[in-house]
Each structure stands twice: as structure tokens, then as C-alpha cells.
Amino acid sequence: MNDDYLEIRGLTVDFDGFKAIDGVDLTLLEGQLHFLIGPNGAGKTTLVDAVTGLVPATGLARYRHQDLLRTKSHRIVRAGIGRTFQTATVFEGLSVLQNLDIAGGVHRTAWKMALARRGTPSYVEEALETVGLSGLRDKPAGVLAHGQKQWLEIGMLLVQDARVMLLDEPVAGMSAEEREETGELLGRIGRERTIVVIEHDMDFVRSYADVVTVMHAGKVLAEGSVAEIQANARVQEVYLGRQHKTSGAEMSSGAESSQEAGHA
Ligand SMILES: Nc1ncnc2c1ncn2[C@@H]1O[C@H](COP(=O)(O)OP(=O)(O)O)[C@@H](O)[C@H]1O
Numbered sequence: 001m002n003d004d005y006l007e008i009r010g011l012t013v014d015f016d017g018f019k020a021i022d023g024v025d026l027t028l029l030e031g032q033l034h035f036l037i038g039p040n041g042a043g044k045t046t047l048v049d050a051v052t053g054l055v056p057a058t059g060l061a062r063y064r065h066q067d068l069l070r071t072k073s074h075r076i077v078r079a080g081i082g083r084t085f086q087t088a089t090v091f092e093g094l095s096v097l098q099n100l101d102i103a104g105g106v107h108r109t110a111w112k113m114a115l116a117r118r119g120t121p122s123y124v125e126e127a128l129e130t131v132g133l134s135g136l137r138d139k140p141a142g143v144l145a146h147g148q149k150q151w152l153e154i155g156m157l158l159v160q161d162a163r164v165m166l167l168d169e170p171v172a173g174m175s176a177e178e179r180e181e182t183g184e185l186l187g188r189i190g191r192e193r194t195i196v197v198i199e200h201d202m203d204f205v206r207s208y209a210d211v212v213t214v215m216h217a218g219k220v221l222a223e224g225s226v227a228e229i230q231a232n233a234r235v236q237e238v239y240l241g242r243q244h245k246t247s248g249a250e251m252s253s254g255a256e257s258s259q260e261a262g263h264a
């Protein structure tokens with residue numbers, strides 16, 4: 001095994017005495033699609049925020065010998081760690097191509113950017129191709145369908161050369177077809193990267209997860225294959241059973257509902 005894995009030990013995030021993350025250990029290996037599930041408020045988003053430098057945390061989060069908890073967020077991006085947010089954060093007024101170009105600026109000096117202006121840089125072409133948006137390159141990002149915006153965000157991580165991608169509910173509000181395309185996309189780009197997907201929908205998790213970590217109340221409740229997680233009595237009690245009974249309604253956050261409304 002090489003050094004390209006994200007190691008998290010004893011990660012704790014304390015909001016004025018409330019531990020949103022409470023001593024989490026996680027090892028995220030390259031080449032695996034790692035899913036992070038758990039009820040609303042479990043701490044999934046906060047974990048991603050902590051690892052990407054958006055909230056202060058204690059413990060250890062290390063990638064390629066870099067101590068992420070003591071690194072500024074823009075340097076964490078340069079270290080190869082990218083994330084998406086529960087609501088899409090593309091520049092709606094700019095074209096698909098311009099969004100990718102800006103994201104690519106993370107690694108490039110001014111003169112290389114100027115050179116790249118002469119044509120579409122090859123890494124941008126590749127990203128367009130990979131996420132399936134080549135045909136929409138000159139469209140403003142604002143007119144993209146909900147699913148396409150999420151793919152553009154993933155494309156932006158590709159041009160940033162993110163080796164670790166932390167994706168916060170990327171398929172929430174997507175159609176069945178978009179979910180399937182996203183699952184396949186993640187499978188393709190995940191072979192040589194470390195990908196963590198936060199997701200509620202167990203059908204999606206079942207179809208694509210190599211490893212699943214279940215969080216509850218800021219702690220890791222269980223970790224394993226989909227089969228192991230589903231057979232786990234504690235998981236059934238606090239998560240799967242409840243999800244089943246409420247037919248998903250209780251599992252939907254406000255953000256998800258508004259995304260769904262936007263999509264319709
Ligand atoms: N900035 C913050 N200040 C105080 N509490 C917060 C903050 N951000 C999140 N929380 C709380 O931390 C807990 C975990 O939230 P979050 O990580 O968003 O959960 P999840 O993504 O699993 O739904 C929740 O109880 C939430 O209300």
C-alpha cells in the first residue's frame with residue numbers, strides 16, 4: 001500500500017461544548033468508493049468541513065504526511081483534497097468551460113493560465129469528456145439540470161487534480177437515470193483516487209459502495225461492506241430501521257427538499 005490514503009484519528013469538533021464529531025477514526029484508501037451514511041445531524045458534513053479546514057477540529061487528519069488540521073483550506077485544496085457541498089456552488093452566470101477554467105487556476109501560475117487561454121487546455125477537455133458535459137461547454141452553468149451541475153462540480157475537482165474527493169450528497173434530488181450515471185462516473189474516477197460519498201439512499205449505496213461507514217451522534221457506529229452494515233443490529237436500530245419505517249421522509253433534510261423542488 002502506498003501513502004495515498006487519508007487517515008483520520010480521534011477527530012473531534014466541539015461547537016461550544018456540543019461535540020458534533022466525537023473521536024472519529026477513519027482510514028480512507030485509494031481506489032475504493034467509500035460511503036458515509038447516517039441520520040441527519042450525525043456529523044457527516046461537519047467531518048468533511050473539519051478535514052477541509054472549514055471548522056476547527058482536534059485529533060489527526062493526515063494525507064501524504066500533511067497534517068490537514070493545521071493547514072489552511074486553500075493549501076488543503078493544493079494538497080489534492082477537494083470537496084463538494086450539499087447545494088451546488090458553480091458560477092451560474094459563467095459557462096461550463098469558464099467554471100472549469102477557474103477551478104483549474106488553483107494549480108497554475110499566471111503565465112500558464114495565459115498560455116492556456118489560446119485554446120481549451122487538455123486537462124479541461126479531459127474533465128469535460130469524463131463528466132459527460134462536452135456538448136454543453138459553452139452553456140451558462142445556470143441553465144444546467146440539477147444533476148449536470150453536480151457533474152460540473154465533480155469536473156471542477158478533476159481539473160483541480162483532487163486526489164481525494166469528499167462529495168456531500170451528490171445524488172440528492174437526482175433522477176434514477178442521473179443517479180446511475182453518477183454511480184458509474186464515480187466508479188471510473190475512483191479507481192485512482194480516494195472518494196468519499198455522503199448519501200442517504202440505501203439503494204444507491206448498495207449499488208456502488210466498496211466500504212460503508214455509518215455515523216451516529218458524532219461517532220462511528222459501524223464500518224464494513226454493505227452486507228455487513230445491513231446485518232448490523234445497532235445500525236438497523238438507529239438508522240436503517242427508522243429509514244424503512246418513515247419511507248424516507250424523516251431522512252430528508254431541508255436542503256434536499258429544496259434541491260428537489262429546484263429540480264422539478
Ligand atoms: N456551525 C455549527 N455550530 C453549531 N452546531 C453545528 C454547526 N454545524 C453543524 N452543527 C451541528 O452539528 C451536528 C452535525 O451536523 P452535520 O454535520 O451537518 O450533520 P449531517 O451532515 O450528518 O446531517 C448537528 O447537530 C448540527 O446542528
Ligand SMILES: [Mg+2]
Nearest residue numbers: 044045046086
Ligand atoms: Mg450534511
